[in-house]
Amino acid sequence: MNLTRKPLAGLLLLASVCGVAHGExxxxxxxIASDTRTANYVERDDYRHPYETLSFLGIKDDMTVVEIWPDGGWYTEILAPYLRENGKFYAAHFSADSSSSYFRDSRQTFIEKMAATPALYDKVTLTSFSPPDExxxxxxxxxxxxxxxxxxxxWxxxxxxxxxxxxxLSAMFTALKSGGVLGIVEHRLPEARSLDDQEASGYMRQDYVIEMARKAGFELAETSEINANPKDSADHPKGVWTLPPSLRLGDEDRNRYLAIGESDRMTLKFVKP
Structure with a gap:
């Protein structure tokens, strides 16, 4: 769903299909509709459903919100302006001391992006997250x-x-208030598949994620199919990265994977008792 190009009437109709009332x-x-968002990020809205996802998780603009590993800032471009006036936003990014050059470079690019547009990002608090150490x-x-x-x-x-x-997950539990919410969106491995298939595919079984969150102390409040994609078999030569936006096979079967779209995803809402 591209919110920058659809009139409000169309948004309301689409929202009613998805089970979320736009305009609330x-x-x-x-x-989400802001022209300050990166153009190729906006193109992903059709797959990632940011309004429906954030609404399902109960976000309000006066909350204290933590985004884990924002990478290039796909959701940060929405969250930081949204929370800027009334809320508090923590971006828990990769560690500056990571052994991964990708992680270090991503964090530095994120810092530069924040600094380049202070009118949007001047109130973002940057922290570091590198389990199990930071x-x-x-x-x-x-x-x-x-x-x-x-x-x-x-992880x-x-x-x-x-x-x-x-x-x-335990670190997230610690950061939350009692009654606070943990929202997880993750590539979904069919539950009939072996847990061994989590090792390299990039997909996780939903029952596994729920069980690990419960071990960390959370209670499952609700699940949603907002980000489901029934066209995704979760069985590809390069794992989840075979699909867009990564398209690791390049031009090989490119149209086939574009037709599938982004991965099938679980959307889970947990509460800290």
């Missing part, structure tokens, strides 16, 4: 909402498995 949060609509994403017990988009597989695959995933 005009500030969020405006942040876990202080925000002061303990202060966050209303912690958001992580397509990251659980990274699982980077040598830590269950222990690393649990460390990451």
């Amino acid at each position: 949060d005009q500030a969020l609509e405006q942040a 876990l202080s994403i925000a002061p303990a017990g202060t966050a209303d909402l912690v958001l992580t988009f397509r990251n659980v597989h990274n 699982y695959m980077r040598g830590g498995g269950d222990e690393n995933v649990l460390a990451a």
Whole structure:
């Protein structure tokens, strides 16, 4: 859904199909529709459904919100302006001391992006997150909402498995207030598949993610199919990165993977008791 190009009447009709009533949060609509967003990020709205996703997770513009590993800032471009006047926004980015040059470069590019447009990003608080070592994403017990988009597989695959995933989720539990919400969007592996398929595919089983969040202390509040894609088999030569936007196979079967679109994703809402 491209909010920069659809009239409000069209938005309301589409929202009714998706089960979310647009117009309830005009500030969020405006942040998504803003021409300050990067053009190729806006193109991903059709797959990522930012209004529906954030509304489902209960975001309000006066909340304290933490975004985990914002990378280039796809969601930051929406969240920072939205929260700027009334809320508080923490961007828990990669560690500056990471052994990964990609992580270090991504963090530095993010810093430069924030500095280049202070009217949007001057109130963003940058923290570091590198489980299991750097876990202080925000002061303990202060966050209303912690958001992580397509990251659980990274913690699982980077040598830590269950222990690393649990460390990451426990840090989010610590940052949240009692009653605070953790929102997870993640590439979804069919539950009939072996957990071993999580090792390199980039896909995670939904039952696994729910169980790990429960081990960290969370209660599952609700699930949503907002970001589901039934065309995705979750079985591709280069894992989830075979699909757009990565398209790791280049021109090989490119039209086939473009027709599938981005991955099938779980959308999970947890609460800290």
